[in-house]
Amino acid sequence: MVECFSIDDSYKAAKAIRLKKYILVCCEQGMVTMDIDGKHYEIPENHLITITSGQYQRIAxxxxxxxxxxxxxxxxxxxxxxxxxxxxxxxxxxxxxxxxLDIGRQSEIPQLLHQIQEELQL
Known part of the structure; x- marks a missing residue:
C-alpha cells in the first residue's frame, strides 16, 4: 500500500510504466529527470513533483x-x-x-520522507 525508497547516482533508468499509485519524488541533491505522460521534467535540488495514479511515468x-x-x-x-x-x-x-514545486532549502519534507522510510523498514 505504501513504499518509500531512496535513489542516487547508481540508479538505473526504469522502463516507463503506468502505476495505480500516487507518487511523490523529492530531490535532495543534484537533479532527477523524469518522463511523465510524454513530457520531460527536471527536478532540481530542493524541489519535488507529484504524479497521479495512472499517469505513464519513469525516472530517467x-x-x-x-x-x-x-x-x-x-x-x-x-x-x-x-x-x-x-x-x-x-x-x-x-x-x-x-x-x-520548490520546497525551499529549510524544508522538513526530505527529513519526514526519510522518517517514513525508516518506519516502513521496522
Missing part, C-alpha cells in the same frame, strides 16, 4: 539523491476530507499539468 536519471514515496488510493483516502485534499486542492489531480 538521478544525478544526486532523491526520495520516492508511493501509495495507493486506499492507503491515503479514508474519508471525504482526504479525497478533498488529494483531488480538489490539486495535490495530485493534475493530468498533463504536473508541476515541479
Amino acid at each position: 536519471a538521478c544525478t544526486g539523491k532523491a526520495v520516492v514515496l508511493s501509495f495507493t488510493f486506499d492507503y491515503f483516502c479514508k474519508d471525504d476530507q482526504d479525497i478533498e485534499l488529494i483531488f480538489y486542492n490539486g495535490l495530485f489531480c493534475h493530468f498533463d499539468e504536473n508541476e515541479v
